[in-house]
Amino acid sequence: MATASSPATPVPVGRFAPSPTGPLHLGSLVAAVGSYLDARMRRGHWLVRIEDLDTARVIPGCADNMLATLDAFGFEWDGQVLFQSTRHDAYRAALEELRRDAASFECSCSRRDLGAHSGRPGQPYPGTCLQGPAEVGPTATRLRVDRCAADVAFEDLFQGHQHFSLADFGAVVIRRRDGVPSYQLAVVVDDAMQQITHVIRGYDLLTSTPWQICLQQALRLPRPRYGHLPLVMEDAGTKLAKSSHSIALDTARAPALLVTALGLLAQRPPTELQQQTIAEIWAWAHAHWQAAQIQGRSAVYLSPHSDSF
Structure with a gap:
């Protein structure tokens, strides 16, 4: 209630x-x-x-x-x-800020095109579209993780010290081909707007945290504390x-x-x-x-x- x-x-x-x-x-x-x-x-x-x-x-x-x-x-x-x-305007504004700061790029690659490099932890993006979409047609927007700090470290409230190299992470999608903002982008924008100080969630989202911290850096947003249950x-x-x-x-x-x-x-x-x-x-x-x-x-x-x- x-x-x-x-x-x-x-x-x-x-x-x-x-x-x-x-x-x-x-x-x-x-x-x-x-x-x-x-x-x-x-x-x-x-x-x-x-x-x-x-x-x-x-x-x-x-x-x-x-x-x-x-x-x-x-x-x-x-x-x-x-x-x-109800928050599409906020997500569009964030996407525009990332585009303006050259912190994102358009990508025409599908998961099948990328194979083992589909933008997941441990599967670095091969750089296919970094200089522009490789093919004509609908594109997704990806985050340039190379514009963030090379290493992400934080103290997880339940899992202890965490350290990730963003070189090991793919260029995560932040806007899908159909125009829908991705989970990674929306959660960062909304956590900042709602002034979230402590993100307590399931262990399966631990490997999403480096991307979200990278987005916070790119958008100049505060970083909350994280705890993975x-x-x-x-x-x-x-x-x-x-x-x-x-x-x-x-x-x-x-x-x-x-x-x-x-x-x-x-x-x-x-x-x-x-x-x-x-x-x-x-x-x-x-x-x-x-x-x-x-x-x-x-x-x-x-x-x-x-x-x-």
């Missing part, structure tokens, strides 16, 4: 930013709980942002369902929910994700699932906590939150016989 936003003050700000392409699942809940408690324990604000730019994958009504689910689990976010679909894995070793049709959260079982999420975050909640109300579970979580328990954990595994859904 949304609470009234307070006057602008220099307080920590966290966020939870799901995409409305499927219902929230246990992995989503773990990420939301981790980011929520991190913000609240810092006496900060916690925002919700709906990342709905990829309209081809957006499911009608999914965003409303997500917000209702968060409400049922007792999350209280600050201010209004931000929808990325362990992923919830099924016993088969696959990540719980909407794309793998993981089971949607059952709001009728909210207390038990909330306790499960706390357990997956290594907070060691007592079993009897599942019999308490949502408000009582959150009170326990606030009183016992130990971020240090998560240190160095990149994944947590569900038991093959888990009743965690």
